[in-house]
Amino acid sequence: MRFFEFEAREVIKRAGIPVTDYGFTTDPAEARAIAQRIGGPTVIKSQVLTGGRMKAGGVKFADTPEQAESHARDILALEINGHMPRGVLVDPKAQVEQEYYAGVVWDGIRKQPVMIFSPVGGIDIEQVAEEQPDKVGRRHFSTILPFADFQAKEVIASTGVTGSALNRLVPIMSKLAKLFMDNDMILTEINPLGRLADGSFVALDAHMDIENEARGRHKRLLADLGVGEEETRQAREATPFELAGEQVDAQDHRGVAGNVTEFDGNLGLVIGAGGGSLTLFDAVRAHGGKPANYCEIGGNPSVSKACGLAKLVLQKPGVDKIAVMMSIVSNTRVDIVARGVIKACLELGEDPAKKIAIFRIPGAWEEEGFKILERYGVDYADRSVSLNDAARRAVEKIQGSPA
Amino acid sequence: MSILIDANTTFIVQGITGREAVNLTRECLDYGAGAKVVGGVTPGRLGREVHGVPVFDTVAQAVAHHGTPIYGSVVTVPPAFTKDAVFEAIENGVKLIVIVTERIPRRDVAQMVELATLRGARIIGPNCLGIIVPDVIKMGGIGGPAKNAAQAYTPGPIGVISRSGGMTTEMSSTLSAADLGQSTAVSIGGDAIIGQSYAELMPLFEADEHTRGIVIYTEPGGRMEAELARWVTENNSRLPIVAFMAGRFMDEMPGMSFGHAGTIVEGKEDTASEKIARLAQAGIAVAERIEDIPDMIRAKMAAPATGSAGGGTTGVGTS
DSSP, X not given: OBOOHHXXXXXXXXXXXXXXXXXXXXXXXXXHHHHHHHTSOEEEEEOOSSSOTTTTTOEEEESSHHHHHHHHHHHHTOOXXXXXXXXEEEEEOOOEEEEEEEEEEEETTTTEEXXXXXXXXXXXXXXXXXXXXXXXEEEEOOSSSOOOHHHHHHHHHTTTOOHHHHHHHHHHHHHHHHHHHHTTEEEEEEEEEEEETTSOEEEOOEEEEEOGGGGGGGHHHHHHHXXXXXXXXXXXXXXXXXXXXXXXXXXXXXXXXXXXXXXXXXEEEEEESHHHHHHHHHHHHHTTOOBSEEEEEESOXXXXXXXXXXXXXXXXXXXXXXXXXXXXXXXXXXXHHHHHHHHHHHHTTOOHHHHEEEEEOOBXXXXXXXXXXXXXXXXXXXXXXXXXXXXXXHHHHHHHSOO | XXXXXXXXXXXXXXXXXXXXXXXXXXXXXXXXXXOEEEEEEOTTOTTOEETTEEEESSHHHHXXXXXXXXXXXXXXXXXXXHHHHHHHHHHXXXXXXXXXXXXXXXXXXXXXXXXXXXXXXXXXXXXXXXXXXXXXXXXXXXXXXXXXXXXXXXXXXXXXXXXXXXXXXXXXXHHHHTTOOEEEEEEOOSSSSOSOOHHHHHHHHHHOTTOOEEEEEEOSSSSXXXXXXXXXXXXXXXXXXXXXXXXXXXXXXXXXXXXXXXXXXXXXXXXXXXXXXXXXXXXXXXXXXXXXXXHHHHHHHHSOOSSOTTOTTXXXXXX
């Protein structure tokens, strides 16, 4: 889950890394008060979880508190890439001599965190890596041994930075690495990290992403930052249809029937499991089909959960039929899913034979499942029909059906 | 022959009294020649039995009871306790750990992998279904009940490596239907950090003389496919590889994760199209459809290896 800049800065401050004397607010009048307290030129920054805010007019410079207020008012009303800002940051305009970059991410190949440092900051680090590779230092560090300052020193020195700058940067990089580990981050980045006229350093912007799976062990931090437990902060906001899918999945703890994502097609998908869903979604599209949704069933969900998911998809406006398809199942029971989707049709007063374009789930308890499907005249397929062919049959049926 | 496990492999199940673990134990005992499940561990349940398997409070007790070192462990404990369970197994001499548990934070996974590396142990998973040597042994829930596993998996020359547990079975079943059995199939897990990647398992398949071709299932997210492409290029592998790439639609939806936690695309190199290009460059054929895989791998096995001018046995014996 991504943090807003104002949250990331707070985390950085708590870790003992110097930050500017900024203020966060959702109120233009308060922005003015913050600018007054700062007592000099300020930068007003939109707090949105999307890139390109500078270009979009989400960052403005103010010479007076009055200007700060007026900029704050404009920015608070400015939508950027479909996101409304959470608030604005009022930041003193620092006199920066040089901008640096410091970050920590995971390396999935080495299976260790890696520190990244560059004396060329303020721009995208990937661009620096491409254009001036000798200006980007990388160093992995152990997840078991205690972090040691010399590791931070090495990555900074490897980029040619020496003198007092090196010695002042080491504790900042060390603290960032420790913060990354202690808070289960998957990304922490200070960019730019500014060097001021007196030689001191200050974090001018920060990006952070905490691992969703670890949120449970950072409840206090998240509560302090005011992050609600329901906030997922996906790349786009969940739609009402997707939220309803989450409710279906949460109705009991048995198995999964969720991860619903909305699309705008006419073929409803009740598919699984993780890899099977990806394969099937591709296959439907490859045959010219238009999925109404993505979803995942797995881990042997209850009949009522499978029913709930199928009902949700069937009731989605524009959905003519559903295709019920999975890769060969070993844990999930075929008969339970069959019962669930048939029940969904019946409860909605629909004929399962007409509404279910195809049922292709081979595997555990398939004889029992196929018997039930036969009783209701539902077109089904066993493992001799590939995922791809099942998807093709579903698409052909829906394209042949009256719109 | 096989990689990682064989008919003589002994293992324990940590978290054996959980509902899924009880089923998994039954499945492993029933499959092939019957796995040597020499014990189970659930703290506080010393003295119980699960399908005749004795339950202990600690791994040390299980090892003492067995009398000699235990080779493997299947770990099915909840995410918050997994790291401790895996550390316990490693520190008690276990060499192969299959982690079934999902939703373990990366920090914990990295720590488990780092300790395993220090101690000369190997981790498969997390978020995986385990390993199967058709008709011989299975370690984990892979393929499901013995009856179902026997339907999908047959012995033969193909090594299967997959980031999806279910798709391991789907692909193996397709291979079996085309008379292409499997030497070993490994569900390596769907997370961003996993114990063993394609490139780390390749030397084992390379050293297994009965394996003659490799089929892999891949997804967007991560650099594992790039690592495999590099490994294949640098090691002059004797083994032809066919890959299947799922989740191509995700290229249009940056920042979204579907299917497995590891599918989140974090850089340019992780997209489906970029991976397909990279694999193809290394001479790895990428199948559009699962049903095309048997003919593709058969053709590749019949043709003289393109990448290895020096003959077919170059990689055997390397580790």
